[in-house]
Amino acid sequence: MKAVCFKAPYEIEIQEKDIPTLKDDEILIKVSAVAICGSDIHAYHGRQALFIYPRVIGHEICGTVEKINNPSSSFQLGDKVVVIPYSHCGNCIACKKGKPGCCEELKVMGVHVDGGLAEYCAIKECYLLKVPNTIDSTSLSLVEPLAISAHAVHNAKVQAGENVLVMGIGPIGMGAAEISKTYNANVILADISEERRAFAKKTLDYSNVLNPLDETFKQDLATLTKGNMPDTIIDATGNGKSMSSIFEYLSYGGKVVYVGISSTPLTINHVEFHKRQTELYSSRAATRYDFEYVINCIHEGTLNPNLFITDIITLDANIKDEFKRLMDKSSAMFKGIIAL
Incomplete structure:
Protein backbone atom coordinates (compact mmCIF):
# COMPACT_ATOMS: atom_id res chain seq x y z
CA MET A 1 0.00 0.00 0.00
CA VAL A 143 -14.71 15.51 12.54
CA GLU A 144 -11.41 15.35 14.46
CA PRO A 145 -10.47 19.07 14.21
CA LEU A 146 -14.09 20.02 14.91
CA ALA A 147 -13.97 17.76 17.98
CA ILE A 148 -10.92 19.75 19.16
CA SER A 149 -13.03 22.89 18.75
CA ALA A 150 -15.99 21.27 20.51
CA HIS A 151 -13.77 20.32 23.45
CA ALA A 152 -12.75 23.97 23.88
CA VAL A 153 -16.39 25.07 23.80
CA HIS A 154 -17.41 22.37 26.26
CA ASN A 155 -14.57 23.41 28.59
CA ALA A 156 -15.91 26.95 28.43
CA LYS A 157 -19.39 25.72 29.41
CA VAL A 158 -20.89 28.01 26.79
CA GLN A 159 -24.57 28.82 27.34
CA ALA A 160 -27.34 30.07 25.06
CA GLY A 161 -27.31 33.84 24.75
CA GLU A 162 -23.70 34.25 25.87
CA ASN A 163 -21.35 36.52 23.97
CA VAL A 164 -18.41 34.43 22.79
CA LEU A 165 -15.30 36.04 21.30
CA VAL A 166 -13.11 33.69 19.24
CA MET A 167 -9.59 35.02 18.75
CA GLY A 168 -7.85 33.46 15.75
CA ILE A 169 -10.07 32.16 12.97
CA GLY A 170 -8.06 29.34 11.52
CA PRO A 171 -9.80 25.95 11.32
CA ILE A 172 -9.83 25.36 15.10
CA GLY A 173 -11.05 28.85 15.95
CA MET A 174 -13.63 28.79 13.17
CA GLY A 175 -14.75 25.39 14.42
CA ALA A 176 -15.14 26.81 17.93
CA ALA A 177 -17.30 29.56 16.49
CA GLU A 178 -19.50 27.11 14.60
CA ILE A 179 -19.84 24.83 17.64
CA SER A 180 -20.72 27.84 19.84
CA LYS A 181 -23.53 28.64 17.41
CA THR A 182 -25.01 25.18 18.00
CA TYR A 183 -25.41 26.31 21.64
CA ASN A 184 -27.18 29.47 20.43
CA ALA A 185 -24.37 31.74 21.60
CA ASN A 186 -23.68 35.13 20.04
CA VAL A 187 -20.33 34.80 18.28
CA ILE A 188 -17.78 37.52 17.56
CA LEU A 189 -14.66 36.70 15.54
CA ALA A 190 -11.28 38.41 15.57
CA ASP A 191 -8.16 37.87 13.47
CA ILE A 192 -5.34 40.05 12.17
CA SER A 193 -5.47 38.30 8.76
CA GLU A 194 -7.61 40.16 6.26
CA GLU A 195 -7.81 36.94 4.24
CA ARG A 196 -9.21 34.95 7.14
CA ARG A 197 -11.67 37.71 8.07
CA ALA A 198 -12.91 37.82 4.49
CA PHE A 199 -13.31 34.02 4.44
CA ALA A 200 -15.42 34.12 7.62
CA LYS A 201 -17.65 36.85 6.22
CA LYS A 202 -18.10 35.54 2.69
CA THR A 203 -18.06 31.78 3.07
CA LEU A 204 -19.44 31.31 6.58
CA ASP A 205 -21.68 34.39 6.69
CA TYR A 206 -20.40 36.04 9.88
CA SER A 207 -21.08 39.74 10.27
CA ASN A 208 -19.27 40.48 13.55
CA VAL A 209 -15.67 40.00 12.40
CA LEU A 210 -13.07 42.34 13.88
CA ASN A 211 -9.38 43.15 13.54
CA PRO A 212 -7.77 43.13 17.02
CA LEU A 213 -5.12 45.56 15.77
CA ASP A 214 -7.73 48.26 15.12
CA GLU A 215 -7.71 51.14 17.61
CA THR A 216 -11.47 50.72 18.02
CA PHE A 217 -11.31 46.98 18.78
CA LYS A 218 -12.17 47.27 22.48
CA GLN A 219 -14.94 49.78 21.84
CA ASP A 220 -16.33 47.60 19.05
CA LEU A 221 -16.51 44.67 21.47
CA ALA A 222 -18.31 46.84 24.01
CA THR A 223 -20.82 47.95 21.38
CA LEU A 224 -21.52 44.41 20.20
CA THR A 225 -22.05 43.19 23.78
CA LYS A 226 -24.09 46.17 25.02
CA GLY A 227 -21.22 47.32 27.19
CA ASN A 228 -20.73 44.02 28.99
CA MET A 229 -17.79 42.63 26.94
CA PRO A 230 -17.63 38.93 25.96
CA ASP A 231 -18.70 36.35 28.55
CA THR A 232 -16.24 33.84 27.08
CA ILE A 233 -13.06 34.25 25.06
CA ILE A 234 -11.66 31.25 23.19
CA ASP A 235 -8.12 31.98 22.06
CA ALA A 236 -7.03 29.81 19.14
CA THR A 237 -4.17 32.05 18.00
CA GLY A 238 -1.26 30.28 19.70
CA ASN A 239 0.19 33.79 19.88
CA GLY A 240 1.71 34.66 23.24
CA LYS A 241 0.97 38.38 22.93
CA SER A 242 -2.70 37.73 22.15
CA MET A 243 -3.05 35.17 24.93
CA SER A 244 -1.47 37.49 27.48
CA SER A 245 -3.54 40.55 26.63
CA ILE A 246 -7.08 39.23 26.19
CA PHE A 247 -8.25 39.67 29.80
CA GLU A 248 -8.98 43.37 29.31
CA TYR A 249 -11.54 42.34 26.66
CA LEU A 250 -13.39 39.94 28.99
CA SER A 251 -16.58 40.55 30.95
CA TYR A 252 -16.49 40.55 34.71
CA GLY A 253 -17.06 36.97 35.90
CA GLY A 254 -15.98 35.75 32.46
CA LYS A 255 -14.13 32.69 31.15
CA VAL A 256 -11.05 32.27 28.97
CA VAL A 257 -10.09 29.08 27.15
CA TYR A 258 -6.67 28.62 25.56
CA VAL A 259 -6.92 26.10 22.73
CA GLY A 260 -3.93 27.46 20.80
CA ILE A 261 -0.46 26.72 22.19
CA SER A 262 2.14 29.45 22.61
CA SER A 263 5.80 28.61 22.17
CA THR A 264 6.73 31.60 24.36
CA PRO A 265 5.98 32.30 28.05
CA LEU A 266 2.83 34.29 28.85
CA THR A 267 2.91 37.48 30.88
CA ILE A 268 -0.52 38.12 32.37
CA ASN A 269 -1.75 41.42 33.78
CA HIS A 270 -2.86 40.01 37.08
CA VAL A 271 -4.97 43.02 38.02
CA GLU A 272 -7.15 42.58 34.92
CA PHE A 273 -7.25 38.81 35.49
CA HIS A 274 -7.97 39.04 39.22
CA LYS A 275 -10.64 41.72 39.36
CA ARG A 276 -12.79 39.78 36.90
CA GLN A 277 -12.45 36.59 38.98
CA THR A 278 -11.54 35.04 35.64
CA GLU A 279 -12.03 31.33 35.04
CA LEU A 280 -9.07 30.17 32.94
CA TYR A 281 -8.94 26.83 31.11
CA SER A 282 -6.59 25.07 28.76
CA SER A 283 -8.06 22.70 26.20
CA ARG A 284 -6.16 19.77 24.72
CA ALA A 285 -7.27 17.01 22.32
CA ALA A 286 -10.90 15.83 22.50
CA THR A 287 -13.01 13.16 24.13
CA ARG A 288 -15.33 10.57 22.62
CA TYR A 289 -18.22 12.77 23.71
CA ASP A 290 -16.81 15.66 21.63
CA PHE A 291 -16.51 13.42 18.57
CA GLU A 292 -20.05 12.14 19.04
CA TYR A 293 -21.38 15.68 19.47
CA VAL A 294 -19.77 16.80 16.19
CA ILE A 295 -20.99 13.74 14.28
CA ASN A 296 -24.52 14.33 15.57
CA CYS A 297 -24.41 18.02 14.55
CA ILE A 298 -23.27 17.09 11.04
CA HIS A 299 -25.98 14.42 10.80
CA GLU A 300 -28.66 16.90 11.93
CA GLY A 301 -27.41 19.62 9.59
CA THR A 302 -26.44 22.17 12.26
CA LEU A 303 -22.78 21.92 11.23
CA ASN A 304 -21.45 21.87 7.65
CA PRO A 305 -17.72 20.96 7.54
CA ASN A 306 -17.60 21.26 3.75
CA LEU A 307 -17.74 25.04 4.08
CA PHE A 308 -14.23 24.86 5.56
Whole structure:
Protein backbone atom coordinates (compact mmCIF):
# COMPACT_ATOMS: atom_id res chain seq x y z
CA MET A 1 0.00 0.00 0.00
CA LYS A 2 1.01 3.64 -0.46
CA ALA A 3 1.74 5.90 2.53
CA VAL A 4 2.82 9.54 2.74
CA CYS A 5 5.90 10.06 4.91
CA PHE A 6 7.76 13.18 5.98
CA LYS A 7 11.40 12.08 5.81
CA ALA A 8 12.69 15.46 6.99
CA PRO A 9 11.53 19.09 6.80
CA TYR A 10 10.42 19.91 3.23
CA GLU A 11 11.02 16.27 2.19
CA ILE A 12 7.97 14.15 1.30
CA GLU A 13 8.26 10.50 0.31
CA ILE A 14 5.57 8.18 -1.02
CA GLN A 15 6.41 4.82 0.53
CA GLU A 16 5.29 1.32 -0.35
CA LYS A 17 4.36 -0.54 2.84
CA ASP A 18 2.72 -3.84 3.71
CA ILE A 19 -0.94 -3.71 4.62
CA PRO A 20 -0.96 -3.86 8.45
CA THR A 21 -1.35 -7.23 10.16
CA LEU A 22 -4.04 -6.96 12.80
CA LYS A 23 -3.37 -7.47 16.50
CA ASP A 24 -6.08 -8.45 18.98
CA ASP A 25 -9.05 -6.05 19.01
CA GLU A 26 -7.74 -4.16 16.00
CA ILE A 27 -9.73 -3.24 12.90
CA LEU A 28 -8.30 -2.64 9.45
CA ILE A 29 -9.58 0.58 7.94
CA LYS A 30 -9.58 1.33 4.23
CA VAL A 31 -8.88 5.05 4.40
CA SER A 32 -11.28 7.30 2.46
CA ALA A 33 -10.02 10.79 3.26
CA VAL A 34 -7.50 12.54 5.49
CA ALA A 35 -7.58 16.24 6.30
CA ILE A 36 -4.42 18.32 6.58
CA CYS A 37 -3.85 19.71 10.06
CA GLY A 38 -1.87 22.77 11.09
CA SER A 39 0.52 20.41 12.87
CA ASP A 40 1.21 18.72 9.50
CA ILE A 41 2.07 22.11 8.02
CA HIS A 42 4.36 22.91 10.96
CA ALA A 43 6.04 19.50 10.61
CA TYR A 44 6.60 20.07 6.89
CA HIS A 45 8.34 23.35 7.69
CA GLY A 46 10.32 21.80 10.57
CA ARG A 47 8.47 23.74 13.28
CA GLN A 48 6.64 20.91 15.07
CA ALA A 49 8.52 20.40 18.35
CA LEU A 50 6.96 16.99 19.11
CA PHE A 51 7.47 15.57 15.63
CA ILE A 52 10.13 12.89 15.04
CA TYR A 53 11.23 12.18 11.46
CA PRO A 54 10.62 10.02 9.52
CA ARG A 55 6.90 9.81 10.14
CA VAL A 56 3.79 8.79 8.22
CA ILE A 57 1.51 11.75 8.80
CA GLY A 58 -2.25 12.10 9.13
CA HIS A 59 -4.58 12.05 12.11
CA GLU A 60 -7.83 13.55 10.74
CA ILE A 61 -9.01 10.24 9.31
CA CYS A 62 -12.15 8.56 8.06
CA GLY A 63 -12.65 5.30 6.20
CA THR A 64 -14.54 2.01 6.05
CA VAL A 65 -14.08 -1.22 7.95
CA GLU A 66 -12.17 -3.72 5.80
CA LYS A 67 -11.25 -6.46 8.30
CA ILE A 68 -11.98 -7.21 11.97
CA ASN A 69 -9.88 -9.16 14.45
CA ASN A 70 -12.43 -9.47 17.24
CA PRO A 71 -15.21 -12.08 17.08
CA SER A 72 -17.40 -10.02 19.45
CA SER A 73 -16.85 -6.71 17.69
CA SER A 74 -19.69 -4.19 17.50
CA PHE A 75 -18.50 -3.19 14.00
CA GLN A 76 -19.32 -4.83 10.69
CA LEU A 77 -17.48 -4.94 7.38
CA GLY A 78 -18.26 -1.85 5.33
CA ASP A 79 -19.12 0.38 8.30
CA LYS A 80 -18.15 4.02 7.86
CA VAL A 81 -15.88 5.10 10.70
CA VAL A 82 -13.98 8.07 12.11
CA VAL A 83 -10.72 7.60 14.00
CA ILE A 84 -9.99 9.02 17.44
CA PRO A 85 -6.24 9.47 16.86
CA TYR A 86 -5.04 9.86 20.46
CA SER A 87 -4.10 6.85 22.57
CA HIS A 88 -4.04 7.08 26.35
CA CYS A 89 -2.70 4.77 29.04
CA GLY A 90 -5.84 4.46 31.21
CA ASN A 91 -3.74 4.30 34.38
CA CYS A 92 -2.28 7.76 35.05
CA ILE A 93 -3.94 10.34 37.29
CA ALA A 94 -5.43 12.22 34.33
CA CYS A 95 -7.01 9.06 32.88
CA LYS A 96 -8.40 8.14 36.29
CA LYS A 97 -9.97 11.59 36.47
CA GLY A 98 -11.68 10.92 33.13
CA LYS A 99 -9.45 13.36 31.27
CA PRO A 100 -7.66 11.21 28.65
CA GLY A 101 -6.74 14.30 26.62
CA CYS A 102 -4.05 15.16 29.16
CA CYS A 103 -2.87 11.60 29.74
CA GLU A 104 0.77 11.55 30.83
CA GLU A 105 1.49 9.05 28.03
CA LEU A 106 -0.73 10.62 25.34
CA LYS A 107 0.35 9.71 21.81
CA VAL A 108 -1.11 11.25 18.67
CA MET A 109 -1.15 9.46 15.32
CA GLY A 110 0.95 11.21 12.72
CA VAL A 111 2.98 13.00 15.41
CA HIS A 112 4.27 10.54 18.03
CA VAL A 113 3.45 7.37 16.06
CA ASP A 114 2.75 6.76 12.37
CA GLY A 115 -0.49 8.23 11.13
CA GLY A 116 -3.24 7.35 8.72
CA LEU A 117 -2.30 9.04 5.45
CA ALA A 118 -2.06 5.65 3.79
CA GLU A 119 -4.36 3.36 1.88
CA TYR A 120 -4.98 1.28 5.02
CA CYS A 121 -4.41 1.65 8.75
CA ALA A 122 -4.97 -0.62 11.76
CA ILE A 123 -6.82 0.90 14.72
CA LYS A 124 -7.89 -0.49 18.09
CA GLU A 125 -11.65 -0.78 18.19
CA CYS A 126 -11.90 1.55 21.21
CA TYR A 127 -10.57 4.41 19.06
CA LEU A 128 -13.21 4.10 16.34
CA LEU A 129 -16.68 5.58 15.99
CA LYS A 130 -19.31 4.30 13.59
CA VAL A 131 -20.94 7.10 11.59
CA PRO A 132 -24.07 7.35 9.42
CA ASN A 133 -23.60 6.27 5.83
CA THR A 134 -25.33 9.46 4.71
CA ILE A 135 -22.37 11.65 5.72
CA ASP A 136 -19.79 12.13 2.96
CA SER A 137 -16.10 11.35 3.47
CA THR A 138 -14.86 14.94 3.14
CA SER A 139 -17.15 16.01 5.98
CA LEU A 140 -16.06 13.04 8.09
CA SER A 141 -12.37 13.86 7.67
CA LEU A 142 -13.05 17.12 9.52
CA VAL A 143 -14.71 15.51 12.54
CA GLU A 144 -11.41 15.35 14.46
CA PRO A 145 -10.47 19.07 14.21
CA LEU A 146 -14.09 20.02 14.91
CA ALA A 147 -13.97 17.76 17.98
CA ILE A 148 -10.92 19.75 19.16
CA SER A 149 -13.03 22.89 18.75
CA ALA A 150 -15.99 21.27 20.51
CA HIS A 151 -13.77 20.32 23.45
CA ALA A 152 -12.75 23.97 23.88
CA VAL A 153 -16.39 25.07 23.80
CA HIS A 154 -17.41 22.37 26.26
CA ASN A 155 -14.57 23.41 28.59
CA ALA A 156 -15.91 26.95 28.43
CA LYS A 157 -19.39 25.72 29.41
CA VAL A 158 -20.89 28.01 26.79
CA GLN A 159 -24.57 28.82 27.34
CA ALA A 160 -27.34 30.07 25.06
CA GLY A 161 -27.31 33.84 24.75
CA GLU A 162 -23.70 34.25 25.87
CA ASN A 163 -21.35 36.52 23.97
CA VAL A 164 -18.41 34.43 22.79
CA LEU A 165 -15.30 36.04 21.30
CA VAL A 166 -13.11 33.69 19.24
CA MET A 167 -9.59 35.02 18.75
CA GLY A 168 -7.85 33.46 15.75
CA ILE A 169 -10.07 32.16 12.97
CA GLY A 170 -8.06 29.34 11.52
CA PRO A 171 -9.80 25.95 11.32
CA ILE A 172 -9.83 25.36 15.10
CA GLY A 173 -11.05 28.85 15.95
CA MET A 174 -13.63 28.79 13.17
CA GLY A 175 -14.75 25.39 14.42
CA ALA A 176 -15.14 26.81 17.93
CA ALA A 177 -17.30 29.56 16.49
CA GLU A 178 -19.50 27.11 14.60
CA ILE A 179 -19.84 24.83 17.64
CA SER A 180 -20.72 27.84 19.84
CA LYS A 181 -23.53 28.64 17.41
CA THR A 182 -25.01 25.18 18.00
CA TYR A 183 -25.41 26.31 21.64
CA ASN A 184 -27.18 29.47 20.43
CA ALA A 185 -24.37 31.74 21.60
CA ASN A 186 -23.68 35.13 20.04
CA VAL A 187 -20.33 34.80 18.28
CA ILE A 188 -17.78 37.52 17.56
CA LEU A 189 -14.66 36.70 15.54
CA ALA A 190 -11.28 38.41 15.57
CA ASP A 191 -8.16 37.87 13.47
CA ILE A 192 -5.34 40.05 12.17
CA SER A 193 -5.47 38.30 8.76
CA GLU A 194 -7.61 40.16 6.26
CA GLU A 195 -7.81 36.94 4.24
CA ARG A 196 -9.21 34.95 7.14
CA ARG A 197 -11.67 37.71 8.07
CA ALA A 198 -12.91 37.82 4.49
CA PHE A 199 -13.31 34.02 4.44
CA ALA A 200 -15.42 34.12 7.62
CA LYS A 201 -17.65 36.85 6.22
CA LYS A 202 -18.10 35.54 2.69
CA THR A 203 -18.06 31.78 3.07
CA LEU A 204 -19.44 31.31 6.58
CA ASP A 205 -21.68 34.39 6.69
CA TYR A 206 -20.40 36.04 9.88
CA SER A 207 -21.08 39.74 10.27
CA ASN A 208 -19.27 40.48 13.55
CA VAL A 209 -15.67 40.00 12.40
CA LEU A 210 -13.07 42.34 13.88
CA ASN A 211 -9.38 43.15 13.54
CA PRO A 212 -7.77 43.13 17.02
CA LEU A 213 -5.12 45.56 15.77
CA ASP A 214 -7.73 48.26 15.12
CA GLU A 215 -7.71 51.14 17.61
CA THR A 216 -11.47 50.72 18.02
CA PHE A 217 -11.31 46.98 18.78
CA LYS A 218 -12.17 47.27 22.48
CA GLN A 219 -14.94 49.78 21.84
CA ASP A 220 -16.33 47.60 19.05
CA LEU A 221 -16.51 44.67 21.47
CA ALA A 222 -18.31 46.84 24.01
CA THR A 223 -20.82 47.95 21.38
CA LEU A 224 -21.52 44.41 20.20
CA THR A 225 -22.05 43.19 23.78
CA LYS A 226 -24.09 46.17 25.02
CA GLY A 227 -21.22 47.32 27.19
CA ASN A 228 -20.73 44.02 28.99
CA MET A 229 -17.79 42.63 26.94
CA PRO A 230 -17.63 38.93 25.96
CA ASP A 231 -18.70 36.35 28.55
CA THR A 232 -16.24 33.84 27.08
CA ILE A 233 -13.06 34.25 25.06
CA ILE A 234 -11.66 31.25 23.19
CA ASP A 235 -8.12 31.98 22.06
CA ALA A 236 -7.03 29.81 19.14
CA THR A 237 -4.17 32.05 18.00
CA GLY A 238 -1.26 30.28 19.70
CA ASN A 239 0.19 33.79 19.88
CA GLY A 240 1.71 34.66 23.24
CA LYS A 241 0.97 38.38 22.93
CA SER A 242 -2.70 37.73 22.15
CA MET A 243 -3.05 35.17 24.93
CA SER A 244 -1.47 37.49 27.48
CA SER A 245 -3.54 40.55 26.63
CA ILE A 246 -7.08 39.23 26.19
CA PHE A 247 -8.25 39.67 29.80
CA GLU A 248 -8.98 43.37 29.31
CA TYR A 249 -11.54 42.34 26.66
CA LEU A 250 -13.39 39.94 28.99
CA SER A 251 -16.58 40.55 30.95
CA TYR A 252 -16.49 40.55 34.71
CA GLY A 253 -17.06 36.97 35.90
CA GLY A 254 -15.98 35.75 32.46
CA LYS A 255 -14.13 32.69 31.15
CA VAL A 256 -11.05 32.27 28.97
CA VAL A 257 -10.09 29.08 27.15
CA TYR A 258 -6.67 28.62 25.56
CA VAL A 259 -6.92 26.10 22.73
CA GLY A 260 -3.93 27.46 20.80
CA ILE A 261 -0.46 26.72 22.19
CA SER A 262 2.14 29.45 22.61
CA SER A 263 5.80 28.61 22.17
CA THR A 264 6.73 31.60 24.36
CA PRO A 265 5.98 32.30 28.05
CA LEU A 266 2.83 34.29 28.85
CA THR A 267 2.91 37.48 30.88
CA ILE A 268 -0.52 38.12 32.37
CA ASN A 269 -1.75 41.42 33.78
CA HIS A 270 -2.86 40.01 37.08
CA VAL A 271 -4.97 43.02 38.02
CA GLU A 272 -7.15 42.58 34.92
CA PHE A 273 -7.25 38.81 35.49
CA HIS A 274 -7.97 39.04 39.22
CA LYS A 275 -10.64 41.72 39.36
CA ARG A 276 -12.79 39.78 36.90
CA GLN A 277 -12.45 36.59 38.98
CA THR A 278 -11.54 35.04 35.64
CA GLU A 279 -12.03 31.33 35.04
CA LEU A 280 -9.07 30.17 32.94
CA TYR A 281 -8.94 26.83 31.11
CA SER A 282 -6.59 25.07 28.76
CA SER A 283 -8.06 22.70 26.20
CA ARG A 284 -6.16 19.77 24.72
CA ALA A 285 -7.27 17.01 22.32
CA ALA A 286 -10.90 15.83 22.50
CA THR A 287 -13.01 13.16 24.13
CA ARG A 288 -15.33 10.57 22.62
CA TYR A 289 -18.22 12.77 23.71
CA ASP A 290 -16.81 15.66 21.63
CA PHE A 291 -16.51 13.42 18.57
CA GLU A 292 -20.05 12.14 19.04
CA TYR A 293 -21.38 15.68 19.47
CA VAL A 294 -19.77 16.80 16.19
CA ILE A 295 -20.99 13.74 14.28
CA ASN A 296 -24.52 14.33 15.57
CA CYS A 297 -24.41 18.02 14.55
CA ILE A 298 -23.27 17.09 11.04
CA HIS A 299 -25.98 14.42 10.80
CA GLU A 300 -28.66 16.90 11.93
CA GLY A 301 -27.41 19.62 9.59
CA THR A 302 -26.44 22.17 12.26
CA LEU A 303 -22.78 21.92 11.23
CA ASN A 304 -21.45 21.87 7.65
CA PRO A 305 -17.72 20.96 7.54
CA ASN A 306 -17.60 21.26 3.75
CA LEU A 307 -17.74 25.04 4.08
CA PHE A 308 -14.23 24.86 5.56
CA ILE A 309 -12.70 23.03 2.60
CA THR A 310 -10.73 25.09 0.09
CA ASP A 311 -8.56 22.35 -1.50
CA ILE A 312 -8.91 18.65 -2.33
CA ILE A 313 -6.10 16.53 -3.76
CA THR A 314 -5.80 12.78 -4.32
CA LEU A 315 -3.26 10.16 -3.32
CA ASP A 316 -1.79 9.58 -6.77
CA ALA A 317 1.43 10.06 -8.71
CA ASN A 318 1.19 13.86 -8.39
CA ILE A 319 0.67 14.00 -4.65
CA LYS A 320 4.19 15.17 -3.76
CA ASP A 321 3.90 18.24 -5.96
CA GLU A 322 0.31 18.85 -4.93
CA PHE A 323 1.13 18.51 -1.24
CA LYS A 324 4.00 20.96 -1.53
CA ARG A 325 1.69 23.36 -3.34
CA LEU A 326 -0.76 23.24 -0.46
CA MET A 327 2.00 23.64 2.13
CA ASP A 328 3.11 26.83 0.38
CA LYS A 329 -0.39 28.32 0.17
CA SER A 330 -0.26 29.35 3.84
CA SER A 331 -3.51 31.00 4.97
CA ALA A 332 -4.94 30.82 1.42
CA MET A 333 -5.65 27.15 2.23
CA PHE A 334 -8.23 27.10 4.97
CA LYS A 335 -8.65 23.33 5.02
CA GLY A 336 -7.14 20.83 2.62
CA ILE A 337 -8.25 17.23 2.12
CA ILE A 338 -6.41 14.24 0.66
CA ALA A 339 -8.96 11.89 -0.91
CA LEU A 340 -8.12 8.23 -1.34
